[in-house]
Amino acid sequence: MTVRPPIVLEAQGLIRDYPGKGGLLRKASPVRALKGVDLVLRQGRTLSVVGESGCGKSTLARILTLIDPASGGTLLIDGKAVDIARFRPSAELRRKARIVFQNPYGSLNPRQKVGDALAEELLLNTGLNAAERRARVGDMLERVGLSAAHAGRYPHMFSGGQRQRIAIARALMVNPRILILDEPVSALDLSVQARVLNLLADLQRDFDLSYIFISHDLSVVRRISDEVMVMQAGEVVERGSRDAVFGDPKHPYTRQLLAATPSTDTGAIRARLARRAALRAARGA
Amino acid sequence: MSHLLEIRNLTVTFDTAKGPLTAVSGIDLHVDGGEVLAIVGESGSGKSVAMLAVMGLLPDTATVRADLVRFDGTDLMALSPRARRRIIGRDIAMIFQEPVASLNPAFTVGLQIGEVLKKHQGLGRAARRVRTLALLEAVGLPDPVAKLTAFPHQMSGGQCQRVMIAMAIACAPKLLIADEPTTALDVTIQKQILDLLIDLQEESGMGLIMITHDMGVVAETADRVVVQYQGVKREEADVLSLFETPQDSYTRALLSALPERGGDGPLDGVTFQ
Numbered sequence: 001m002t003v004r005p006p007i008v009l010e011a012q013g014l015i016r017d018y019p020g021k022g023g024l025l026r027k028a029s030p031v032r033a034l035k036g037v038d039l040v041l042r043q044g045r046t047l048s049v050v051g052e053s054g055c056g057k058s059t060l061a062r063i064l065t066l067i068d069p070a071s072g073g074t075l076l077i078d079g080k081a082v083d084i085a086r087f088r089p090s091a092e093l094r095r096k097a098r099i100v101f102q103n104p105y106g107s108l109n110p111r112q113k114v115g116d117a118l119a120e121e122l123l124l125n126t127g128l129n130a131a132e133r134r135a136r137v138g139d140m141l142e143r144v145g146l147s148a149a150h151a152g153r154y155p156h157m158f159s160g161g162q163r164q165r166i167a168i169a170r171a172l173m174v175n176p177r178i179l180i181l182d183e184p185v186s187a188l189d190l191s192v193q194a195r196v197l198n199l200l201a202d203l204q205r206d207f208d209l210s211y212i213f214i215s216h217d218l219s220v221v222r223r224i225s226d227e228v229m230v231m232q233a234g235e236v237v238e239r240g241s242r243d244a245v246f247g248d249p250k251h252p253y254t255r256q257l258l259a260a261t262p263s264t265d266t267g268a269i270r271a272r273l274a275r276r277a278a279l280r281a282a283r284g285a
Numbered sequence: 286m287s288h289l290l291e292i293r294n295l296t297v298t299f300d301t302a303k304g305p306l307t308a309v310s311g312i313d314l315h316v317d318g319g320e321v322l323a324i325v326g327e328s329g330s331g332k333s334v335a336m337l338a339v340m341g342l343l344p345d346t347a348t349v350r351a352d353l354v355r356f357d358g359t360d361l362m363a364l365s366p367r368a369r370r371r372i373i374g375r376d377i378a379m380i381f382q383e384p385v386a387s388l389n390p391a392f393t394v395g396l397q398i399g400e401v402l403k404k405h406q407g408l409g410r411a412a413r414r415v416r417t418l419a420l421l422e423a424v425g426l427p428d429p430v431a432k433l434t435a436f437p438h439q440m441s442g443g444q445c446q447r448v449m450i451a452m453a454i455a456c457a458p459k460l461l462i463a464d465e466p467t468t469a470l471d472v473t474i475q476k477q478i479l480d481l482l483i484d485l486q487e488e489s490g491m492g493l494i495m496i497t498h499d500m501g502v503v504a505e506t507a508d509r510v511v512v513q514y515q516g517v518k519r520e521e522a523d524v525l526s527l528f529e530t531p532q533d534s535y536t537r538a539l540l541s542a543l544p545e546r547g548g549d550g551p552l553d554g555v556t557f558q
Contacts, residue, residue: 052471160328189327189498194542216472219501223544260476262501264543266528269504273525279487 008078008177008210009041009064009097015072016059033059035234036073039212041178044204046211048221048242050257051231057214060231061182064212065099078177095125098171102183104163108155114141114166115151121173136173144169145199161192165199172203180212185220197224218261222246230254288315289492290339290377290460293353297331297338300346308334308347310516316492318459321483323495323507323524327539331516332496336462340379341369357459375405378453382465384445388437394421394448395433401455420451425481443474447481454485460492461485467502479506500543504528512536 014037017030033056041047049057062068063075069085076082077096082089101107108117118137122128128136138148144165155163164184171179181200185193201224203209215221221228222242229239230253238251249255297309309331316322326332338349339361354361357376361369381387389397398420399413408416414433421429424447437445446466453461463482467475483506486493495506503510503524510527512520512535520533531537540546 052473190500190539191327191542194544197544217544218472219544256473260473262475262479262499262505264500264504264528264540264545266525269525269528272505273508276487283487 005043005045007040007076008043009039009212010076010079011037011039011064011073012076013038013073014060014063014070014075016056016063016068017071033234034063034070037231037234037236039229039236041210041212043177043210044208045226046204046213046224047227047229048213048215048225049229049231050215050218050221052216052257054233055231056234057231058182059234061099061180061212061214064178065097065180066094067099091125095174096176097178097180098174098176099180099182100164100167100171100184102186104160104167104187105155107167108163108170110155112154113151114153114155114158117166118151118170118173121170125174140169140173141166143172144203145195159192161188161196164188164196168196168199168203172207175207176209178210178212180214182214183216184213186215186217193220200224218246218257230257287355287358289318289320289357290494291315291353291355292335292339292351295335295338295349295351295354297334297343298348298350300348308516309338312513312516312518314511314518316460316494318492319486319490321486321493321495321506321508323497323503323510324513325497325500325503325510326513327498329515330513332498332513333464334516335513336379336464336494336496340373340377340462341366342379371405374401375456376458377460377462378456378458379462379464380446380449380453380466382468384449384469385437385442387449388445390437393434393436394440398448398452398455401452405456416455417451420455421448423454423485424448424451425477426451441474443470443478446470446478450478450481450485454489457489458491460494462494462496464496465498466495468497468499475502482506500540512539 014034015032016034017032020028020031037060039047049060051057063070066082066084066089069083074081077093080093082093115137118140119133122133122136137151141148141150146162146165158166185196188196197220200211204211213221213224225242227240228242228245229236230245230251231237232253238245238249238254245254249258292312292314295309295312296307299306299308312335314335324332334343337343339354343349351362356372359372395417398417402408402413402416417433418429421432426432426444426447466482467478470478479502482493495502497503507524509523510521511518512533514535519535520527520531522532527536528540531540
C-alpha cells in the first residue's frame with residue numbers, strides 16, 4: 001500500500017453566519033451560509049467543491065484563504081489551528097493558501113502594471129531587492145505561459161485567458177502550498193479554458209501544489225479532481241473520490257446535478273433526436 | 286420552398302477609433318419553421334452580431350450589408366425602421382443572456398408583458414390580464430397571479446428568464462432568437478429553461494435560433510448547427526454529424542477542448558491554422 005500524502009488543509013465543522021435582514025422592532029436572525037463543513041485536502045491533490053449559486057462554496061473559499069473568519073468550527077493549515085477572528089495570522093501562514101478568483105479583470109488593479117502587481121507580493125512578503133524581484137516576476141510570467149516583457153503592461157492589454165494566467169502567477173509568487181481556485185475557468189472560452197486547465201495541471205505537478213477547485217461545471221470537475229464534495233444550501237451532501245461521485249452518485253441532489261449537465265455524447269444526441277422525431281410523429285398522427 | 290429566415294452574404298462592420306472592424310464577414314444563414322438552429326462560437330466570433338443585425342438592434346456605428354435578409358417572404362433590408370419594428374417583437378422575438386437586466390426594474394412583470402400585448406395586438410386591459418396569466422402559466426411560473434404584481438428583483442434569475450420567454454412568445458412569434466439564454470443560470474435551472482424552450486418550440490412549430498458558446502447546449506437542443514469563428518462561418522452541419530464527424534479544423538479543435546472529450550492526456554486546446 002502506498003503512503004498517503006500528508007494533509008495540508010483540514011476543516012472541521014466550519015460554520016459561517018451572515019447578519020440577516022432585521023426590521024425596526026424585529027431582531028435580525030443570522031443567515032447560516034455554512035452549516036458545519038468538514039474537509040481534508042492532501043498534498044498534491046485536487047479537491048473539488050461543486051454546487052449551485054448560494055450553496056456556500058465561495059463563502060468556504062473566503063474562509064479557507066483567511067479572508068473572512070469562520071463563525072464556528074476549526075480550520076487547520078499544515079496541522080496548525082487558525083482562527084483569524086481571535087488571532088491575527090502570521091504572514092507565513094497567510095502565504096500558504098492563496099486564492100484565484102473567477103474574474104481576473106476584477107481582481108487586478110487596472111492602473112497597476114502587471115509586473116508591479118506581482119512584485120508587490122514579494123515586496124510585502126520577502127526581503128528581496130528590486131532587481132531580484134524583477135527577475136522572479138519575469139520567471140513566473142514565463143512559467144505561466146506569458147513573457148517577461150509583459151511585466152510592463154496593464155491588465156486591459158491582455159485577453160481574459162492571459163489575465164487569468166496573471167492572477168495565477170500572482171497567487172504563486174510567494175510559493176504557497178495550496179491554491180483555492182474559485183471558478184477559475186468559468187468566464188473563459190472553451191479553447192482558453194482548456195489551456196488554463198492544462199497550465200493548472202502542469203503547475204500542480206511541478207510545484208506539488210494542492211488545489212481546492214470550486215466550480216459549478218461538472219465536466220471540468222470530472223476532468224481535474226481527485227476528490228469531490230457536493231454542497232447544497234451550506235451543507236456537504238455527498239463526498240468521495242471522483243470516480244465514486246461521478247460513477248455511483250448516492251445523494252439525489254448529486255444525481256440531479258449530473259442529469260442536468262448537458263452531454264455532448266453522440267449516443268445522448270441520437271437518443272434526443274429519436275425522442276423528438278417520435279414526438280413529432282405522434283403529434284402529426 | 287423558401288426558408289423562414291434567409292440571410293445571404295451578411296457583413297457587419299463597426300466604426301471604431303482604430304478604424305473599421307468587421308465583426309461578421311459574408312455569412313449565409315437560414316432557418317426553417319419548426320427547426321432549431323444553433324449558432325455556436327467563442328467570444329468575438331460574431332455569433333450575436335448577425336442576429337442583432339437582423340433585429341435592427343445594432344448601434345449607429347454599425348454598417349450592415351447583405352445581398353438578402355428575407356423573413357417570411359418579406360425583404361427586411363427594404364423596410365423602413367418603422368415597418369420593421371412592426372415585425373420585430375411580434376413575428377421575431379429575442380431573449381438575452383441577462384434576464385434580470387433585460388427587464389425594467391421599475392415596473393411589474395404583469396405590466397411589462399401586458400405592454401407587448403397592447404403594442405402588437407391592441408388588447409384591452411381585461412383581455413391583457415387573462416392572456417398574461419396564461420403566458421405566465423405556459424412558461425411554468427408558480428403562482429402566476431402573484432407574479433402579475435411582482436417586480437423583477439423579487440424573483441430569481443431563472444424566473445426572470447421565464448418572464449422574458451413569456452414576453453417573447455406573447456404574440457406567438459414565427460421565430461425566436463435566444464442569445465445565450467442560460468449562460469447566467471445554474472445548471473439545474475439551465476436544464477429547465479432549455480426544456481421549456483424546446484417544448485414551446487415543439488408545440489408552436491416556430492423556428493428557434495440558439496446562440497451559444499456552450500457545446501453542451503448545442504448537443505441538447507439543436508437540429509442543425511453553424512460554427513462561427515472570427516466573423517466567418519466555418520462549418521454547417523446537422524447536430525449529429527457535427528459531433529460525430531466534424532469537417533472543419535476549428536470545429537475539431539473546439540470539440541477536442543471539451544473537458545469530457547479529452548481522454549487522459551492534456552486537453553488539446555485550439556490549435557489550427
